[in-house]
Amino acid sequence: MNDQDEYAYLALQDNIKYCRLLKKVIRGKNRYFVQFALEGFPPKKRKQNFSKDENARVGLDIGTSTLAIASEKEVKLLELAEGLSVEERKKRILQRKLDRQRRANNPAKYNDDGTINKSNQEKWIQSENYKKTRKELAEMSRKMADQRKQAHNQLANHILSLGLDVRVETMNFKGLQAKAKKTEVSEKTGRFKRKKRFGKSLANRTPSMLLSIIDNKLKCFGLELKRIDTAKVKASQFEHFTQTYVKKKLSERWNHFEQGDVQRDLYSAFLIMNTKDNLGEIDVGRANKTWNQFFKQHEQEMERRKQLNKKQLSSIGL
Numbered sequence: 001m002n003d004q005d006e007y008a009y010l011a012l013q014d015n016i017k018y019c020r021l022l023k024k025v026i027r028g029k030n031r032y033f034v035q036f037a038l039e040g041f042p043p044k045k046r047k048q049n050f051s052k053d054e055n056a057r058v059g060l061d062i063g064t065s066t067l068a069i070a071s072e073k074e075v076k077l078l079e080l081a082e083g084l085s086v087e088e089r090k091k092r093i094l095q096r097k098l099d100r101q102r103r104a105n106n107p108a109k110y111n112d113d114g115t116i117n118k119s120n121q122e123k124w125i126q127s128e129n130y131k132k133t134r135k136e137l138a139e140m141s142r143k144m145a146d147q148r149k150q151a152h153n154q155l156a157n158h159i160l161s162l163g164l165d166v167r168v169e170t171m172n173f174k175g176l177q178a179k180a181k182k183t184e185v186s187e188k189t190g191r192f193k194r195k196k197r198f199g200k201s202l203a204n205r206t207p208s209m210l211l212s213i214i215d216n217k218l219k220c221f222g223l224e225l226k227r228i229d230t231a232k233v234k235a236s237q238f239e240h241f242t243q244t245y246v247k248k249k250l251s252e253r254w255n256h257f258e259q260g261d262v263q264r265d266l267y268s269a270f271l272i273m274n275t276k277d278n279l280g281e282i283d284v285g286r287a288n289k290t291w292n293q294f295f296k297q298h299e300q301e302m303e304r305r306k307q308l309n310k311k312q313l314s315s316i317g318l
Helices: 006-011 082-105 128-162 173-177 199-205 207-219 264-273 284-307
Strands: 016-026 029-038 057-062 066-071 075-079 165-169 226-228 254-257 260-263
Touching (some): 016 128, 057 128, 057 207, 066 264, 128 207, 165 264
Parallel strands (some): 165 226
Antiparallel strands (some): 016 029, 057 066, 066 075, 254 260
């Protein structure tokens, strides 16, 4: 331990509950680490600037790839783990290379249509180049996992700097990950629709991990992440001006009001921020009071996203 590491010094003042041995494969070599589990809560880092107001609200509308944030301080529409998009492309290239090598080494293990021949019980052949590619893929996956966790921790710290009353819709991520059971035909093309859903996005962006990190950080203050009742609130359908529910298609990314157009996810985050304490209703009076400030910040955020020199996700609507 570094003698100048004040955080480690303060953390080790608590009693050690138990130790565990962790094994990690780093750059193709086995590395072993001893991890201490300590009593109490971790000390606050100097760079952390968490809000001191337990009543300052933050509404989150989390998707498979994006996060909409609405608070009194700012409004943001962000991609989850945004910096990993380039690494994801490199990973896909390695995965395709690994598949080609596996097929070239084991032609008898595959049928003519490319599927695996289950009747062939011979041992799979693994060439040295195949093993090398597999190690490269494992190392890249490890690095991406570490970078993703670091990005989520930084985003969680930023969210808690806006307020400690954090509210989010309950999401069934496992359900979104599973393939669709119903077989449907597209009206436009006449072909069968793909049954794949959001498994790849959820694996790459890990929205559930972000929510777990936020919840763990809130527990240090004796608080917890507030999950609103999605079935009762219906934030994606409710319009607080008319107090009515308008069902929208997933492809509709904007709400059109007399007061102006609002991005769908940001408006949902705004409504979630303005839920009642029972977490089952929208507080329309509070929403009307905070609307002008929200709309001003919304316009600034959408202008910021338009100025970004990059391809936008289709779910953002730009």
